[in-house]
Amino acid sequence: MQRMENDPLKPRIVESDDGSHTLRVDALNEHYHSHKGAVQESNYVFLKMGLELFKEREHIRILEVGFGTGLNALLTALSANGPSVHYVTLETYPLEMDLVRQLNYPAIIARDQAETFFEAMHNAAWNEPVAIHDRFTLEKRATALQDLPTIDPVDLVYYDAFAPHAQPELWEPVIWTSLIERMNPKGVLVTYCAKGQVRRDMQAAGFEVERLEGPPGKREMLRATKP
């Protein structure tokens, strides 16, 4: 989508407390990540509390809601010794490459291949699987979660939508009933959000929900498991 220079919906880069960039959308009063530390939050909420549970598995399928900057995908592709990953990620407002190239994730993460994988992920074609390396396949879908057709069931969901105050439709009870149907038994959903209503709605959809300590600067987060 082409947006005007001073469009309040146009994301702009800001630095979070750990030195890594995040994006801010003024009109939504919302950041793409925690302003207390973007890389720190992604590593903690999605990798430590989610991906690590599957470290003994050979292969897993992940569904991410909100590709955005690609930070969660990049950290997952760089995580060593875990399962091979098929990563389906949804996005309704792809970022412009000019903006993506200014993000400091490869420099901050400072790992071999970070730059190459990051570039490859953002250049990857939409709506088809693309191998980023031999153990990580990325499938970017240019679709809203609400319009996602049937996909092969997933083991892990990175639920990284904008917060309920900014996008309430992505936190409605129907979201959790549709997601639980898309997951394998013992599948896990992790999100930075810890709202009581969200937790109760997840439980009503059939998930077993844990309230976990949050990343630095956030008291709690949620982890929901399909029985």
Ligand SMILES: C[S@@+](CC[C@H](N)C(=O)[O-])C[C@H]1O[C@@H](n2cnc3c(N)ncnc32)[C@H](O)[C@@H]1O
């Ligand atoms: C909080 S940001 C997080 C993005 C990303 N995980 C990252 O690390 O940058 C939420 C993302 O969800 C996208 N989004 C908005 N509505 C959506 C929808 N209905 N379905 C899927 N993604 C959506 C936004 O465009 C935005 O990129």
